[in-house]
Amino acid sequence: MIKKTVSFSKKSINVFFHILTRCNLRCTHCYINPHEHGTQTLPIDVIENWLCAFMEKSRSANVIFLGGEPTMHPDLPRAVKRARAIGYKSITIDTNGFLFHDFLKKVSPSDIDFLSFSLDGATEETNDQIRGKGVYQTCIKGIKEAVSLGFHTSLIYTVSRTNIHELPLMPPLIEAMGIKRFFIQVIGMRGNSGKENAGDVQVSKKEWLEKIPEVALDTASRGIITTYPKVFLSPEETFECAGIVADNYFIFPNGRVYKCPLCEDFPIHGFSFVNNVLVKTPRINETDLFELTISEGCVMNKLIQPENLVYKKDGTSEHRIACCMLKEEIDPTAKNSR
Numbered sequence: 001m002i003k004k005t006v007s008f009s010k011k012s013i014n015v016f017f018h019i020l021t022r023c024n025l026r027c028t029h030c031y032i033n034p035h036e037h038g039t040q041t042l043p044i045d046v047i048e049n050w051l052c053a054f055m056e057k058s059r060s061a062n063v064i065f066l067g068g069e070p071t072m073h074p075d076l077p078r079a080v081k082r083a084r085a086i087g088y089k090s091i092t093i094d095t096n097g098f099l100f101h102d103f104l105k106k107v108s109p110s111d112i113d114f115l116s117f118s119l120d121g122a123t124e125e126t127n128d129q130i131r132g133k134g135v136y137q138t139c140i141k142g143i144k145e146a147v148s149l150g151f152h153t154s155l156i157y158t159v160s161r162t163n164i165h166e167l168p169l170m171p172p173l174i175e176a177m178g179i180k181r182f183f184i185q186v187i188g189m190r191g192n193s194g195k196e197n198a199g200d201v202q203v204s205k206k207e208w209l210e211k212i213p214e215v216a217l218d219t220a221s222r223g224i225i226t227t228y229p230k231v232f233l234s235p236e237e238t239f240e241c242a243g244i245v246a247d248n249y250f251i252f253p254n255g256r257v258y259k260c261p262l263c264e265d266f267p268i269h270g271f272s273f274v275n276n277v278l279v280k281t282p283r284i285n286e287t288d289l290f291e292l293t294i295s296e297g298c299v300m301n302k303l304i305q306p307e308n309l310v311y312k313k314d315g316t317s318e319h320r321i322a323c324c325m326l327k328e329e330i331d332p333t334a335k336n337s338r
């Protein structure tokens with residue numbers, strides 16, 4: 001079993017494609033911001049054109065279809081098949097589990113590398129407090145159906161003060177359901193709900209370090225690849241901004257394309273789709289921020305989540321915050337490959 005920090009690389013591209021912002025749920029931590037991201041459902045021909053924008057590099061590109069709830073888009077199966085035909089290295093769909101439009105009947109396991117479900121509690125009570133009444137049961141049903149049909153599934157758990165106490169209950173649940181990968185996320189203060197709940201729900205450094213690595217290890221010991229954000233850098237670790245050293249694109253229905261997810265609440269996107277062509281936006285934009293070097297680590301964290309920072313008496317910061325895209329991964333299968 002190998003634990004490693006997944007280093008950034010420009011060799012592979014990640015395309016996070018929000019094909020609509022509409023959703024049937026109203027999760028308390030939702031980062032979708034229709035005011036900044038648009039309210040339209042992208043027509044299938046536009047989705048196909050935008051997927052083609054990465055055609056040259058498609059063999060090294062991973063596409064993740066997102067929403068809102070992407071299965072609310074009636075043409076998602078067609079978009080998935082088009083991405084496969086273009087040659088994307090991997091195709092993932094992030095879903096809340098409702099699987100609209102009989103989605104599982106319109107795609108096959110060979111069309112999709114991972115179907116990624118979101119649960120924010122090990123129990124109905126906690127999950128539904130965050131994601132809405134009845135969501136737990138629907139999501140579990142969706143996972144079971146997907147697994148029984150042979151789809152590879154993963155699970156995303158967004159950790160907050162509301163649900164951190166149930167995180168240790170997740171490894172046996174995930175194992176019992178036959179899920180292959182587990183992604184632990186940290187709650188961010190983005191989108192409209194973030195503004196309402198700011199300060200109440202973010203976990204402290206102590207809480208994070210006490211609980212998350214241990215649960216990740218437990219999950220991995222059950223044969224499940226587990227990933228969680230690095231968040232805090234140790235003094236000897238080098239800070240790197242994914243906006244500079246990685247190749248990520250966060251696409252929204254209004255044509256905005258960001259390189260950094262923390263910038264998404266602001267009109268500072270580095271790229272846009274104009275007439276189906278991906279173009280750079282004029283300065284000043286997010287890319288100007290990536291270049292700034294500060295002792296606290298991530299510039300955007302300091303700008304929008306300064307409460308994450310603690311300063312010593314001499315004014316220097318107690319810890320540096322890693323890029324939000326930097327992950328620790330524990331791969332239980334890596335043992336055999338050595």
Ligand code: SF4
Binds near residue numbers: 023027029068069096
């Ligand atoms: S399922 Fe996703 S898009 Fe929908 S409300 Fe919840 S977090 Fe937002």
Ligand code: SF4
Binds near residue numbers: 260289301323
């Ligand atoms: S989260 Fe911070 S470090 Fe990461 S891409 Fe954005 S600005 Fe750069």
